[in-house]
Structures are given as C-alpha cells and as structure tokens.
Amino acid sequence: MGRYIARRLLETIPLMLIISIFVFMFIHLIPGDPARTLAGVEATPEEIEAIREEFGLNDPLLKQYADYMIGLFKGDMGRSLKSNIPVTELIWSRFQFTIQLVCAGLVWAPFLGIFIGVMCAIKRGTWVDLGGMFLAICGLSAPGFWLGLMGIQFFSVKMGMLPSAGLESWKSLVLPSLVMGTGIMATLARYSRSSMLETLREDYVRTARAKGQKESIVMFRHAFKNSLIQVVTILGLQIGGLLSGSVITENIFSIPGMGRLLVDSISFRDYPVIQGLLMIFALQYVLINLVVDVLYGVINPKIRLD
Template sequence: MLQYLLRRLLGMIPILFIVTIIVFLFVHLIPGDAARLVAGPDANKETIELVRKDLGLDKPIHEQYFTFIGNLLKGDLGTSLKTHKPVFDELAGRFIPTFWLTFWSMLWACIVGILIGIVSAVKRNKWQDYTGMLIAVVGISIPSFWLGLLLMQLFSVKLGWLPTGGLEDWRGYILPSITLGTGVAAIIARFSRSSLMDVLKEDYIRTGRAKGFAENSLVKRHAIKNAMIPVITMTGLQFGFLLGGSVVTETVFSFPGLGRLLIDAIATRDYPIIQAEILLFSVEFILINLVVDLMYGFLNPQIRYS
C-alpha cells in the first residue's frame, strides 16, 4: 500500500501543474480590469496604469504565469488585491468555518441517507421503501436557496430560535448545514438503496439464505459492507464539492466561508484569491479521491493495491 500511496502522490504533480495553467488562464479571461477596480472609480488613466504596473498586470501573460508559479513553489499565494492581506491568511480565516459546515452537513446526511437507503432496499416495494424514496426525491428537487430561505423564515423570523445568518456561535451552523446536507442525504439514500439491492441479488447472499442464515445477519454482516464501496466513492466526491465552498448556501446565510469569499473575489477581480481558491479545491478533490481509494481496502480486504 505504501508504494501505491507514493505513486499516487507523485502522480499529483503533473495534474496540479496542468491545473495551475488552466486556472491561471481562466482567471485572466474574466471580463473586467482589476487595476481599474483597485484604483477606484475616480482614478484617472495615469493612476490606473501605475496600479497595473505595481500589480504586474502590464507584463505578458506568460511572464505573469512564471511569476505566479515561482511564488507558489515558495509557498507564497500572493496578496489580495482588495484587502492587501496575504492570500494564505484570507483562506485560513475562511477554511475552518467551511470545513466544519461541510463536516456537520456530511455527518447527518450520511447517517440519514444510508439509513433510508438500507431500509428502502430491505423493505423493497413496501410502504417504507415508497416513503423513503419520496423523501429522497423531495430532497433532491428542492432548490437549496429556497430551502435556506424557508428555514430562515420559520426558525429565525417566526420562532426566533436560530440566527438568520453569520457565525456568532455554534447555532450559526444549524440552518446552513441542514440546507447544505438535504440534497446530499437524498442522493446518498437513493445510491445506498440501489447499491444494496444489487448486492442482495448476489449468489453468496442466496447461498446464505439457502443455508438458513437470518436475513438481518446477512444484511448486517455481509451485504452492507460490500454495498458501501460505491457509496463511499460518491460520498467522497460530495464531500469535496461541499468543502470547495457551497456558494449559494453561504451567500443566503451570509456565512463567512470559502464560497462567500470566492463570490466577493470574482466581483472585485481579486485574481490571487480566485487562483488560490480554485487550486485549493483541486487539491482537496485529489486528496479526497486518494482517501476514498484507500478506504476500499478497509471495507473489502480482498481489494489489492497495485
């Protein structure tokens, strides 16, 4: 496994190099003039040119890219054009809230989604199955921004139990995590049901039934473990997506996370922030996929890494 892990880590290098090129070109193709935004609406042409030169935006794009890569290899993500603070500090201050929001969202979504999926698969074509899949379809169909506003209206405005936004204490995570996790829980429920139903049709399950093993024992000891392998893959991708910053949810609740930071950076053409966030999202997805692959071996010892 160690050799497999080392190969995967080394394989990340060319992938990240390609990602840096795509990200750099994509960011610089965004319409608008960052120098004009930094200089302010009342700045004259000479001032804007001085700002552009100070930011290095007057250089050819390939020189800007090599400067960006050189600084990146030194661990320097640059300086925010808007706040004039190091990009690393800007991301560090927003990463922790987004991480915990994602963690709590995924935690309850996995527990509820897997339970609904298992019950629906075991009680196939019964009222439990129909009820579980109805809940899943509703969860997938509800737009997150509408659900967030609905929860805010009910629990914040009418009942006054929870804050409408921001992050003053732990209560600030509740409504955003419910909003963020609802769609994920629905997807996990449907995926778990489908995967477990396929496993329950396997020959070794039929053999166990023929030998007189109890259905609950077969499901708990044999079927669920194998059914969870594709579910873990999907869950890992969902975790990477949410950790990358749920723009809609964080905007609705004015949540101080990476998604809100990215929206603000795009609006102000803050190139260093945009580049750093997209690179961070890419690294997160690559590492999460690696962790998911390694977890396969724990669920199924027959899986070998080569």
C-alpha cells in the first residue's frame, strides 16, 4: 500500500506539469490586457507600458511560464496584479469560506443519496422506488443557480427564516449547502440504486439467501458493502467538483470564497491568481482520485493496490 501511494504521488508531478502548461496557455488566450485594466481607462500608453514592464507582461510567454514554474516549485505563486498580495496568502484567506461550504454539503448529501439509492433498490418497483428516483431526477435537473434563487426567494424574502448572503452563522450555510449538496445527493441516489441492483443479482447473494441468512444480513453485509466500489468512485468525483463548483454558489450568496475570487480575477485579468486557483482545483482532483483508489482496497481487500 505504501509503495502504491508513493508511486501515485510521484506520478502527479508530470501530470501537474502538463496541466500547468494548459492552464498557462489558456489564461493568456483570454481577451483583454491586465495592464490596461490595472492602469484605468484614463491611463496613457506610457503608463500602461510601464505596468507591463513592471509585471513582466512584455516577456515572451516561454520566459513567463519558466519564471512561474520556478516560483511554483519554491512555493511562490506570485503576487496578485490587482492587490499586490501574494497569491498563496490571498487564496488561503478565501479557502476557509469555501471549505465551510464543501463540508456543509457533505454533512448530509452523500448519506441521504446513498440511503435513498439503497432503499430504492431494496423496494424496487414500489412507491418508495418511484418516489426516490423522482426526487433524484428533480435534483439532477434543477440548475444550481435556480435552486439558490428560489431558496432565497422563499426562505429569506418570504419566510424570513434564513440569511440570503454572507457567512455570519450556521444558518448562513443552510441554503448554500442545499444548492451544493442537491446534485451530489441525486447523483449518488441513482448510482447507489443501480449498483445495489447489480450486486443483488450476483451468485454470492443468492447463495447467502439459500443458506437461510436473514435478509438484513444479506442486504447490508453482502450486497451493500460490495456495491460501494462504484459509489465511492462517483462520490470522489462529486467531492472534487464541489471545490471548483463553488463558483456559482459563492456568487449567488455573496460568499468571499475561492469561487468568487476566481470570477473576480477573471474579470480583472489577474493572471497569477487565476493560475493559482486552477492549479489548486486540478491538484485536489488528483489527490481525491488517489484517496478513492486507496479506499478500494479498504472496502474490498481482494483489490490489490501494490
């Protein structure tokens, strides 16, 4: 197991290098001039050119990329063009708000989604199955921004029960967690149901029933545990999407997290901040996939990772 984890961590180095190239080139293809934005509409061409020279924007792209990677290996993501604050410090100050949203969504969504999927599989063809799948389809079909706006309109404006913006207390997390968690709940419900149904058709499940074991033991000791492999894969992808998917939620509810920082940085053409955020989003996807692979071996010891 240890060798496997070490090998996978080493494999992330060339992968992140490739990702950094695509991120760097993509950002520099965005229309607009950050120096002109930074200087203001009334700036003279000389002032704009001075800003470009100050931040190295006149250097060839290859040199800019090399300088960025050298700093990145030293733990330096550069400084924000807009605020002149180190990118690492700027992102870290926003990270706490985003992680609160992610944790709020993960408190209920995975457990409810898996529970609904398993119950739908056990009660296949009944009103429980139909109701659970209807709920899952509604959750998958409803756009996040629509859920957020409807939640604000009903719970904040009409009912006055929950805050509509900011993160002042635990109540401020209710609506954002609803928006971020609904998609995860719905996706896991569907995959849990299909995975559970597939597992229930396996020979070892029929053998366990033929031996006279209780149905609860057959369902949860044999079927449920073995159906988790596919569910864990989907859950890992969903968790990876939460951080990068916080852009919509944070902008709807005016939460100063990494998603909102990304939107503001794109509007300002703040290259160092955009690069830093996209690299962090990519890295968390890679690390979550590693955690998922390790969980395979924990759930099913027959899966050899080394």
